[in-house]
Amino acid sequence: MNKPVPTIKDIAARCGVSVSTVSKALNPQFRSGVRDKLRKRILREAEKAGYRPNWMARAMIKRRKHIIGLIYSGDFPLQEGNFHEMVSALSAELQRAQYYLLFLPSRLLLEDSSAVFERVDGFVLLNGKCEKEVLQEIEEREFPMVVLNGTVPTTSIKIENDDEYGAKILTEHFIENRHRKIAYYIGPVYSEKLHYSVKRRQLGYEEAMKQAGLSRNIQIITDTYNHLAEVIEQGGKSVPTALMIHSHVLAINLVGELARRGVRIPQQIAIATFNDIYPIDHLVPPLTAVAIPAEEMGKVAAEQILGWIDTPDSVNKGQSVTFQPTLKLRKSSDYPLNPSVKRK
Amino acid sequence: MNKPVPTIKDIAARCGVSVSTVSKALNPQFRSGVRDKLRKRILREAEKAGYRPNWMARAMIKRRKHIIGLIYSGDFPLQEGNFHEMVSALSAELQRAQYYLLFLPSRLLLEDSSAVFERVDGFVLLNGKCEKEVLQEIEEREFPMVVLNGTVPTTSIKIENDDEYGAKILTEHFIENRHRKIAYYIGPVYSEKLHYSVKRRQLGYEEAMKQAGLSRNIQIITDTYNHLAEVIEQGGKSVPTALMIHSHVLAINLVGELARRGVRIPQQIAIATFNDIYPIDHLVPPLTAVAIPAEEMGKVAAEQILGWIDTPDSVNKGQSVTFQPTLKLRKSSDYPLNPSVKRK
DNA sequence: TTGTAGGCGTTATCAC
DNA sequence: GTGATAACGCCTACAA
Numbered sequence: 071m072n073k074p075v076p077t078i079k080d081i082a083a084r085c086g087v088s089v090s091t092v093s094k095a096l097n098p099q100f101r102s103g104v105r106d107k108l109r110k111r112i113l114r115e116a117e118k119a120g121y122r123p124n125w126m127a128r129a130m131i132k133r134r135k136h137i138i139g140l141i142y143s144g145d146f147p148l149q150e151g152n153f154h155e156m157v158s159a160l161s162a163e164l165q166r167a168q169y170y171l172l173f174l175p176s177r178l179l180l181e182d183s184s185a186v187f188e189r190v191d192g193f194v195l196l197n198g199k200c201e202k203e204v205l206q207e208i209e210e211r212e213f214p215m216v217v218l219n220g221t222v223p224t225t226s227i228k229i230e231n232d233d234e235y236g237a238k239i240l241t242e243h244f245i246e247n248r249h250r251k252i253a254y255y256i257g258p259v260y261s262e263k264l265h266y267s268v269k270r271r272q273l274g275y276e277e278a279m280k281q282a283g284l285s286r287n288i289q290i291i292t293d294t295y296n297h298l299a300e301v302i303e304q305g306g307k308s309v310p311t312a313l314m315i316h317s318h319v320l321a322i323n324l325v326g327e328l329a330r331r332g333v334r335i336p337q338q339i340a341i342a343t344f345n346d347i348y349p350i351d352h353l354v355p356p357l358t359a360v361a362i363p364a365e366e367m368g369k370v371a372a373e374q375i376l377g378w379i380d381t382p383d384s385v386n387k388g389q390s391v392t393f394q395p396t397l398k399l400r401k402s403s404d405y406p407l408n409p410s411v412k413r414k
Numbered sequence: 415m416n417k418p419v420p421t422i423k424d425i426a427a428r429c430g431v432s433v434s435t436v437s438k439a440l441n442p443q444f445r446s447g448v449r450d451k452l453r454k455r456i457l458r459e460a461e462k463a464g465y466r467p468n469w470m471a472r473a474m475i476k477r478r479k480h481i482i483g484l485i486y487s488g489d490f491p492l493q494e495g496n497f498h499e500m501v502s503a504l505s506a507e508l509q510r511a512q513y514y515l516l517f518l519p520s521r522l523l524l525e526d527s528s529a530v531f532e533r534v535d536g537f538v539l540l541n542g543k544c545e546k547e548v549l550q551e552i553e554e555r556e557f558p559m560v561v562l563n564g565t566v567p568t569t570s571i572k573i574e575n576d577d578e579y580g581a582k583i584l585t586e587h588f589i590e591n592r593h594r595k596i597a598y599y600i601g602p603v604y605s606e607k608l609h610y611s612v613k614r615r616q617l618g619y620e621e622a623m624k625q626a627g628l629s630r631n632i633q634i635i636t637d638t639y640n641h642l643a644e645v646i647e648q649g650g651k652s653v654p655t656a657l658m659i660h661s662h663v664l665a666i667n668l669v670g671e672l673a674r675r676g677v678r679i680p681q682q683i684a685i686a687t688f689n690d691i692y693p694i695d696h697l698v699p700p701l702t703a704v705a706i707p708a709e710e711m712g713k714v715a716a717e718q719i720l721g722w723i724d725t726p727d728s729v730n731k732g733q734s735v736t737f738q739p740t741l742k743l744r745k746s747s748d749y750p751l752n753p754s755v756k757r758k
Numbered sequence: 759t760t761g762t763a764g765g766c767g768t769t770a771t772c773a774c
Numbered sequence: 775g776t777g778a779t780a781a782c783g784c785c786t787a788c789a790a
Contacts, residue, residue: 090779452760
């Protein structure tokens with residue numbers, strides 16, 4: 071805590087040169103401007119002394135704080151478990167450029183926005199949830215902002231995941247395995263406002279079904295998982311043979327219930343869901359899932375925000391980078407159905 | 415983004431005084447040193463111009479970055495849902511002192527600790543999980559650190575929750591309601607390493623049982639929830655009438671299963687658990703739970719770390735502030751048993 | 759009570 | 775290729 075940190079002055083003194091020479095030697099931007107031999111000597115000396123540039127002094131001159139504000143609002147998205155991977159990749163990538171993340175519950179911005187704006191060079195908005203006033207101020211001030219994994223009415227850069235596509239390839243996977251009675255299970259609908267991903271996935275599902283000529287088999291299920299399990303156990307003509315489940319939480323509950331009833335997965339019912347996160351691959355059987363490239367998304371978010379900060383003029387505001395999710399195939403859906411065989 | 419921000423110089427010019435006078439007027443530490451009338455004029459002018467002190471310039475002189483590192487390691491504690499409340503309160507309290515939180519996955523510290531140390535005035539360690547090397551370096555450098563809600567071998571200040579006490583008052587609540595067959599349900603034990611709270615809560619439970627002369631009724635259940643529900647449904651002499659459940663996740667699963675089987679809660683079995691978080695009070699029936707004062711803990715963490723930073727000498731290292739949880743009584747345990755009535 | 763001047767650690771400008 | 779010197783915005787002895 072109290073060790074005297076060597077400054078550029080100390081290094082200069084040790085090498086018998088001036089501070090400006092040391093500064094030039096240290097900053098690679100001045101390719102020339104200092105003799106190669108001298109530069110090496112200075113670098114060695116700096117290394118030896120454990121010199122580290124004082125970022126505050128640097129920030130003051132460059133007007134760069136090297137800090138990005140990570141905004142999130144409301145409760146932590148507990149169920150949306152890709153949060154951790156995304157932010158982890160984001161912070162790792164930022165660190166490579168010596169940038170760090172400031173923790174910003176959006177309330178902080180509501181209360182004293184100036185103090186926040188003063189401290190950051192830009193924002194990453196998590197999950198795309200944010201109060202309107204905050205968004206508006208960011209846009210007005212023309213602050214760099216990247217929206218990570220969410221939809222929000224803004225002209226900032228957006229990093230998105232193609233939910234529709236994910237549902238489509240998942241449905242197609244079932245179709246390839248010769249399933250025809252494929253349903254989309256979204257669980258009981260308690261409120262009018264569904265998470266936007268519910269609709270997106272439905273679109274992909276319906277598109278795949280239509281393309282396969284299965285429009286008439288489109289079925290959206292809103293049962294409780296207990297009841298649905300009962301229905302599946304009893305079987306019958308209208309009971310689906312494959313289930314695309316909206317949330318992994320719902321999937322886990324249903325699988326547990328089916329297991330209790332002795333329903334075999336995937337033989338009696340093939341199952342797959344979204345978000346490839348723990349404990350999905352530890353269930354019996356492990357669950358097939360649409361995985362979003364969370365790390366990649368975090369990384370790209372970092373690149374985008376840094377790009378905007380570095381060259382504000384050449385930034386393409388309002389653009390969105392969309393990622394294609396992939397299918398993690400596991401036991402729960404691994405059962406090619408033979409359509410010629412009648413199922414009870 | 416590009417508006418010229420007024421500096422102390424501008425204010426000085428407008429008032430026709432020197433910068434140092436403005437500085438004195440602005441900093442309340444110089445109670446005297448400037449005429450009251452002049453100070454007011456300067457303050458008014460500063461207000462009018464929308465002056466805000468440049469925190470970087472200030473930080474450079476004062477050697478305070480006004481930034482606290484929030485360290486967390488490994489995966490996000492999905493199940494430990496008090497995270498959000500704690501951090502929210504922490505950041506709100508820090509903001510009042512113009513301090514902000516830097517997001518620090520502990521990996522960042524492993525990779526380039528100097529860069530991190532340079533940027534913060536102290537640390538808050540979340541959930542008490544952290545790599546040894548990191549902890550060691552923090553201690554060596556004598557950096558202020560507060561451990562929030564976790565046990566960790568360190569000499570820093572700790573903010574803890576008295577888990578043992580929580581289990582005790584919960585058990586006593588059952589006892590007051592004339593239960594005698596009170597069990598502690600911890601769920602299937604998959605690995606050798608149990609979360610430390612499992613043991614802590616067990617201690618509190620056993621103590622309360624002993625004090626009530628119920629030592630012989632102590633029962634730790636490690637069934638799956640499906641099987642336990644079956645046992646409860648069938649009833650019998652050895653089946654408990656009250657259940658303290660270690661995790662709210664387990665509780666939710668069990669309650670769902672019991673409901674499916676038509677077991678009445680709390681009449682047939684009284685239930686209570688830990689962590690008073692969503693959706694515990696939305697279940698049917700709402701669940702009694704031991705609530706930890708998450709917000710209070712976050713707030714105190716802020717106070718402690720700020721105190722350490724402000725007056726490093728007077729800090730009581732190694733101290734721990736322990737909070738008493740409280741019982742949130744709800745329907746799931748609200749059923750005074752009459753011991754004279756034989757239960758099936 | 760007020761102002762002057764030096765310094766915090768760095769980078770940028772312009773002489774040499 | 776190198777080195778004074780002036781910023782950056784603020785704080786704080788110390789002098790007036």
